[in-house]
Amino acid sequence: MIVVGVNGPGKLQVRDAPAPLRKHRALVRLERAGICGTDLKILDGAVPVAYPVIMGHEMVGMVSRSGSDGRMPSGTRVLVNPGIHCRDCHLCDTDRPHLCHRGGLLGRDMDGVFAEEIAMEEHFLHVVPDGIGPDAAGLLQVLGTVVHSQQTAPVTAGSVALVIGLGVSGLLHLQLLLASGVDRVIGVTRSAWKRDLATRLGAHAVATPEEAAGVVADVSDGRGADLAVEAVGTASTVAQAIELCGPGGEVIVYGTVTGEGGPMPYYQLYFKEITLRYPRAARPGDYDRAIALAASGRIQLDPLVTARFPLENAPDAFAAARSGDHLKVLLTP
Numbered sequence: 001m002i003v004v005g006v007n008g009p010g011k012l013q014v015r016d017a018p019a020p021l022r023k024h025r026a027l028v029r030l031e032r033a034g035i036c037g038t039d040l041k042i043l044d045g046a047v048p049v050a051y052p053v054i055m056g057h058e059m060v061g062m063v064s065r066s067g068s069d070g071r072m073p074s075g076t077r078v079l080v081n082p083g084i085h086c087r088d089c090h091l092c093d094t095d096r097p098h099l100c101h102r103g104g105l106l107g108r109d110m111d112g113v114f115a116e117e118i119a120m121e122e123h124f125l126h127v128v129p130d131g132i133g134p135d136a137a138g139l140l141q142v143l144g145t146v147v148h149s150q151q152t153a154p155v156t157a158g159s160v161a162l163v164i165g166l167g168v169s170g171l172l173h174l175q176l177l178l179a180s181g182v183d184r185v186i187g188v189t190r191s192a193w194k195r196d197l198a199t200r201l202g203a204h205a206v207a208t209p210e211e212a213a214g215v216v217a218d219v220s221d222g223r224g225a226d227l228a229v230e231a232v233g234t235a236s237t238v239a240q241a242i243e244l245c246g247p248g249g250e251v252i253v254y255g256t257v258t259g260e261g262g263p264m265p266y267y268q269l270y271f272k273e274i275t276l277r278y279p280r281a282a283r284p285g286d287y288d289r290a291i292a293l294a295a296s297g298r299i300q301l302d303p304l305v306t307a308r309f310p311l312e313n314a315p316d317a318f319a320a321a322r323s324g325d326h327l328k329v330l331l332t333p
């Protein structure tokens with residue numbers, strides 16, 4: 001079967017591999033897999049991995065052979081939770097398996113999902129109803145992490161909320177805030193077409209980074225945002241999120257800031273008593289909530305998928321994902 005791996009910085013490899021053989025695990029055949037920023041960083045060598053590794057952590061598929069638990073009969077459509085955990089440590093026992101340090105992420109710490117078929121313990125599979133289309137289903141793993149992040153902060157209907165960065169995750173954050181009853185959500189991005197899309201998806205206002213302070217002041221009657229989601233992953237956008245929050249504001253840093261970071265408005269953190277949240281990955285229950293939300297139709301997922309390529313054309317798919325012209329790029333069988 002075809003798999004997509006990396007065997008050194010910049011060395012993407014589409015190759016043939018033996019079908020997975022793990023007796024007690026279920027086999028899952030690929031329906032859609034998503035390429036995300038983490039995969040690009042792994043390919044570049046910015047996120048270290050032990051080479052060679054099969055890439056990918058975002059996948060939906062169909063169970064083709066049930067595992068030894070027998071909970072997922074063949075033919076069940078499933079989302080794969082890529083956050084492998086031990087189920088036996090202090091963190092796993094206290095509903096924080098996403099932080100388990102005996103675990104790891106598929107496609108980074110162990111072979112991932114960019115394959116025609118994978119073998120998974122049934123514990124890591126979540127049933128996906130047929131009402132969610134194939135492309136929309138390809139976004140469920142990201143939606144799970146977005147659901148998880150917003151569970152860490154108070155999201156109240158009367159809030160003025162801000163989303164900085166309107167890629168796939170920013171647009172999901174925006175829609176999830178709207179679905180939670182926050183009607184004043186402001187989207188911030190340099191990209192004109194992403195601002196237009198955010199408006200179509202229900203943003204109360206949109207702004208370029210330069211316009212953001214004025215727009216936030218307007219919408220909040222000068223008090224600043226109550227909640228800011230940073231969905232870019234740079235020190236400067238984290239700083240901007242802090243600056244645009246009002247007293248008592250909450251900042252969810254969803255983007256991953258790697259390396260040294262940069263200067264931060266520390267005095268503002270203190271003076272406005274800002275709460276910073278740093279969510280990571282998702283709990284199993286967050287994936288179930290994401291699936292229910294997608295099935296309810298309250299979040300539009302299809303407009304966020306802008307390209308799909310068969311696994312064997314992975315180099316083209318990675319080039320598209322890197323180009324900046326796309327939202328989610330999906331791989332198909």
Ligand SMILES: [Zn+2]
Nearest residue numbers: 036037038058
């Ligand atoms: Zn991802």
Ligand SMILES: [Zn+2]
Nearest residue numbers: 086089092100
């Ligand atoms: Zn554990």
